[in-house]
Amino acid sequence: MFKYIIRRTALMIVMLFVLSIVTFVLFNAVPTDPAALTCGKSCSPAIIEANRVRLGLDQPLYIQYLEWIKGIFVGRTYGSGSQTFNCDTPCLGYSFRNGEEVTDMIVRAVPVTFYLAIGAFTLWMLVGITSGIYAAKKRGQWQDRTIMGITLVGYSLPVFFVGLLLLIFVVVRWNLLPYPDYYSPTKDPLAFFQTMLLPWVALAILYAAYYTRLTRTQMLETLGEDYIRTARAKGLPEKIVVRKHAFRAGLTPIVTSAGLDLAGLLGGAVITEYIFSLPGMGRLAIGAVVEYDLPTITAATMVAAVFVIIANLVVDLLYMAIDPRVRL
Amino acid sequence: MKKSTSIRFGVGVVSLALVLTACGGSKSDGASAGTKGGTLTFLTEAEQFAHLDPQRNYTGEDLAFASGYLNRTLTQYTLSADNNEASKLVADLATDTGTTPDGGKTWEFTIKDGVKWEDGQAVTCEDVKYGVSRTFATDIITDGPTYAITMLDIAKDADGNSIYKGPYVEDATGQAAYDAAVVCEGSKITFKLAAPVADFNYTVTLSAFAPVRKDADTGEKYDDKVLSNGPYKIESYVKKDKLVLVRNENWDPATDSFRTALPDRIEYNFAVPSAVITERLMADAGNDVYAISPDSVDPAKLASIFSDAKYEKRRWNELDPYVRFFFINTKKVPNEKHRQAILAAVNREELRKIAGGDYAGEYADGAIKPNIGIDYAPTGLWDSLLGEAVPATGNVELAKKLIADSGEEFPNPLVIDYPKTEVNDKAVASLVAALGEAGITATPNGLEPGGYYPIVMDPAKQGGMTSAGWAPDWLNASTVIPELFHPNGGFALTQYDDAAWMARVDAAKAMTDRAAQAKEWQALNTEAARLGLILPTRFGLEQRIAGSKVTGAYIWGPYGSWPYATLGVNAQ
Numbered sequence: 001m002f003k004y005i006i007r008r009t010a011l012m013i014v015m016l017f018v019l020s021i022v023t024f025v026l027f028n029a030v031p032t033d034p035a036a037l038t039c040g041k042s043c044s045p046a047i048i049e050a051n052r053v054r055l056g057l058d059q060p061l062y063i064q065y066l067e068w069i070k071g072i073f074v075g076r077t078y079g080s081g082s083q084t085f086n087c088d089t090p091c092l093g094y095s096f097r098n099g100e101e102v103t104d105m106i107v108r109a110v111p112v113t114f115y116l117a118i119g120a121f122t123l124w125m126l127v128g129i130t131s132g133i134y135a136a137k138k139r140g141q142w143q144d145r146t147i148m149g150i151t152l153v154g155y156s157l158p159v160f161f162v163g164l165l166l167l168i169f170v171v172v173r174w175n176l177l178p179y180p181d182y183y184s185p186t187k188d189p190l191a192f193f194q195t196m197l198l199p200w201v202a203l204a205i206l207y208a209a210y211y212t213r214l215t216r217t218q219m220l221e222t223l224g225e226d227y228i229r230t231a232r233a234k235g236l237p238e239k240i241v242v243r244k245h246a247f248r249a250g251l252t253p254i255v256t257s258a259g260l261d262l263a264g265l266l267g268g269a270v271i272t273e274y275i276f277s278l279p280g281m282g283r284l285a286i287g288a289v290v291e292y293d294l295p296t297i298t299a300a301t302m303v304a305a306v307f308v309i310i311a312n313l314v315v316d317l318l319y320m321a322i323d324p325r326v327r328l
Numbered sequence: 329m330k331k332s333t334s335i336r337f338g339v340g341v342v343s344l345a346l347v348l349t350a351c352g353g354s355k356s357d358g359a360s361a362g363t364k365g366g367t368l369t370f371l372t373e374a375e376q377f378a379h380l381d382p383q384r385n386y387t388g389e390d391l392a393f394a395s396g397y398l399n400r401t402l403t404q405y406t407l408s409a410d411n412n413e414a415s416k417l418v419a420d421l422a423t424d425t426g427t428t429p430d431g432g433k434t435w436e437f438t439i440k441d442g443v444k445w446e447d448g449q450a451v452t453c454e455d456v457k458y459g460v461s462r463t464f465a466t467d468i469i470t471d472g473p474t475y476a477i478t479m480l481d482i483a484k485d486a487d488g489n490s491i492y493k494g495p496y497v498e499d500a501t502g503q504a505a506y507d508a509a510v511v512c513e514g515s516k517i518t519f520k521l522a523a524p525v526a527d528f529n530y531t532v533t534l535s536a537f538a539p540v541r542k543d544a545d546t547g548e549k550y551d552d553k554v555l556s557n558g559p560y561k562i563e564s565y566v567k568k569d570k571l572v573l574v575r576n577e578n579w580d581p582a583t584d585s586f587r588t589a590l591p592d593r594i595e596y597n598f599a600v601p602s603a604v605i606t607e608r609l610m611a612d613a614g615n616d617v618y619a620i621s622p623d624s625v626d627p628a629k630l631a632s633i634f635s636d637a638k639y640e641k642r643r644w645n646e647l648d649p650y651v652r653f654f655f656i657n658t659k660k661v662p663n664e665k666h667r668q669a670i671l672a673a674v675n676r677e678e679l680r681k682i683a684g685g686d687y688a689g690e691y692a693d694g695a696i697k698p699n700i701g702i703d704y705a706p707t708g709l710w711d712s713l714l715g716e717a718v719p720a721t722g723n724v725e726l727a728k729k730l731i732a733d734s735g736e737e738f739p740n741p742l743v744i745d746y747p748k749t750e751v752n753d754k755a756v757a758s759l760v761a762a763l764g765e766a767g768i769t770a771t772p773n774g775l776e777p778g779g780y781y782p783i784v785m786d787p788a789k790q791g792g793m794t795s796a797g798w799a800p801d802w803l804n805a806s807t808v809i810p811e812l813f814h815p816n817g818g819f820a821l822t823q824y825d826d827a828a829w830m831a832r833v834d835a836a837k838a839m840t841d842r843a844a845q846a847k848e849w850q851a852l853n854t855e856a857a858r859l860g861l862i863l864p865t866r867f868g869l870e871q872r873i874a875g876s877k878v879t880g881a882y883i884w885g886p887y888g889s890w891p892y893a894t895l896g897v898n899a900q
Contacts, residue, residue, distance in 0.1 A: 032776065032779055033779065033782075036779055036782045037779070046466075046487060046489055047466045047467060047470070048782070050466070050467035051467055051470070054467055054468075079468075079547075079548070085547075085548070085549070096548075098376065098567060099548055099549060099551045099552060100549075100552070100567070105567075108566070164603065164604075167604060168604070168607050172604070172607045172608050172611045172613070173611060173613075175613050175614055178614070178615075179608065179614075179616070181570075181597070182569065274599075274601060275601060275604070277597070277598075277599045277600045277601070277604075279566070279568040279569040279599065283375070283568055283599060284568070287375050287568065
């Protein structure tokens with residue numbers, strides 16, 4: 001397994017390298033002139049040209065790329081004369097739209113999205129798997145139908161609708177919670193929990209519905225297998241049959257989906273972050289797109305890609321833990 | 329100032345009760361005196377301030393915010409809900425509102441004693457001089473107004489750029505030229521201008537003329553942590569999250585008659601969705617009673633707010649500072665009657681409906697807006713200026729007649745430049761259809777909004793009509809008529825260079841008799857409308873709401889903003 005991890009890590013680095021080229025070229029080859037966006041009404045051609053030089057946009061694209069890569073490993077210097085400033089390692093670029101180093105922006109945004117994603121993930125996995133198993137066990141009965149009905153509604157409700165509904169009623173109208181105002185959990189755990197509760201619920205409703213249906217389907221499939229019948233015939237308690245034999249066998253597709261869903265969320269839950277004013281990766285990325293902030297867009301894309309690649313690796317490792325037949 | 333695509337929009341004061349009534353809104357009285365203390369909360373959908381660096385700040389609402397709390401300027405406007413009163417200057421950092429010994433060519437201001445930076449050091453004349461010099465570093469200090477460059481008596485190079493490149497470039501010649509144009513003698517600062525500017529003491533209300541201390545200047549990054557000389561200082565500023573201001577213990581109220589500095593703490597929350605802001609302010613629950621927003625009310629809630637008496641004391645529906653219009657390029661449409669035909673043909677009622685109906689604004693009749701004060705008078709554009717009345721739905725027959733009377737074919741096709749958005753697409757489609765009825769073939773040219781102005785400001789790329797908006801930089805039409813209609817103006821996309829016209833505009837700009845100057849601006853505005861230099865469409869309106877325990881709230885005319893310097897909260 002150790003060899004496998006080494007091999008996958010090496011492959012991951014190659015993938016990130018290729019991805020960095022594609023991302024950089026893609027975003028920097030757009031027809032918009034970033035230099036022209038650096039100044040307002042008084043944007044004379046001379047100023048645009050001066051800013052093009054200052055941003056390094058006068059260099060060929062491959063030089064710009066190499067400078068960017070260099071910045072990640074050894075940092076880089078921006079500006080000239082008395083206004084030179086350093087962007088420390090790992091320098092993901094400098095956002096001239098925000099007047100800030102992109103790394104600082106990412107470092108600030110990632111924990112917010114991380115807590116949002118992990119909290120919602122835990123919630124939806126607990127609710128989704130539990131209710132999925134329960135529905136499968138009660139197949140065809142009113143409990144199953146009720147759960148499936150609820151999941152159909154939950155799955156149909158978009159996050160922006162659920163989020164706004166929760167915010168307007170729970171916070172604004174009923175005052176059951178204070179308005180979301182993000183604090184780090186280490187700084188103010190209560191405020192953190194109060195802020196994150198609704199975003200977690202809003203995100204979890206949609207995903208829990210999906211995981212309930214997925215778990216139910218997997219469980220129904222495995223519960224109908226011959227070896228389950230054999231297990232029951234041997235007199236194993238139903239709890240053991242369900243947990244150790246049926247659920248474990250049906251877990252693989254759930255783990256695959258969960259890994260990718262979690263990774264996707266870590267890249268930024270745009271709508272949820274927007275509705276609940278959470279300064280996470282989603283907001284950062286969407287703000288950068290609106291403002292044509294190319295260094296930030298590029299960095300946000302790369303960070304999201306890292307999460308997806310790592311999640312894939314973790315999922316592969318989990319396969320082995322779930323199914324002993326899998327040898328990596 | 330700011331073109332209408334700025335990050336924020338302000339709201340202007342309507343001095344005429346009739347206009348207000350017509351707007352369907354009610355004048356709120358939210359100007360009750362507040363008490364000292366408490367936390368004032370701002371809610372905005374914006375992700376950050378466009379700029380807090382005084383030399384880069386060029387958006388009405390942000391200028392009002394920064395001047396109210398962080399940056400003192402040589403002069404300021406009076407804090408009053410009455411627009412004419414608000415247009416009067418008061419001394420701020422200077423001991424008086426400035427003197428000119430030679431009809432506006434030289435201006436002198438004396439810095440008050442006892443004004444300090446947040447670290448306790450005195451604000452000096454040299455700090456003001458250094459602050460102004462930063463405007464010249466146009467590659468680093470971007471987005472701000474450039475009046476220092478255009479007005480100060482500093483030579484230009486062959487390309488027409490100032491030979492002084494700002495404080496970050498070591499160049500003895502440029503520095504000497506700047507030192508000769510801006511002189512400090514003790515606490516007296518003297519500005520020597522290239523040409524007389526009768527209202528230069530209004531110009532210095534802009535924070536581009538505010539002090540910055542050389543040893544605190546971090547260039548590009550000064551935006552994030554400005555050194556305050558106002559009543560508050562920045563405790564923390566996290567973009568996309570929150571700005572927190574706390575009291576600046578080195579601010580001496582004895583030196584400041586402008587700011588009341590009532591709240592102990594100011595929290596400015598970014599990135600709150602517009603719909604949520606409106607819901608929270610309408611609900612007025614919990615700490616939101618102390619909240620206020622610089623943003624417009626969510627359009628979906630306009631009817632609820634303006635039809636319910638319970639919001640009467642805390643809602644506003646007033647003119648913003650912007651006039652929305654289309655430039656008509658006189659190089660592409662040189663015949664005056666052709667330009668008038670465009671004006672006559674357009675269905676302005678439909679354009680207003682597309683923009684949002686009654687709440688979007690009033691029909692405009694020129695480039696100067698009523699909330700500027702004495703420089704506005706109705707032009708009569710739609711009554712008789714084009715020969716006969718033009719209803720809001722347009723007068724196609726008159727348009728055809730004007731084209732026929734011109735004795736020339738209309739120079740088809742007429743290209744219409746506009747920033748491409750869903751609303752603008754519909755508006756321009758309406759325009760194209762209306763012009764088509766008059767025999768004018770118009771071609772829409774929707775451009776990417778982010779790169780719109782750099783394109784249309786290139787005469788080689790500009791079309792026959794160009795969508796735009798404009799707000800005055802200070803309360804004098806000297807920041808409207810010359811800027812829009814004189815070739816030397818910063819936004820003269822009408823490309824009109826008639827010699828007699830230019831001489832008349834220049835003469836008006838140099839007038840020191842304010843009343844006579846106002847009459848001349850009114851006349852020039854009427855003439856510009858008659859000449860068809862622009863197609864004025866709307867005097868924009870904006871709607872706002874505040875929490876019930878916010879005090880001193882009204883729309884302050886100079887920036888079409890809240891009067892930040894006097895906002896407070898009632899007993900927390």
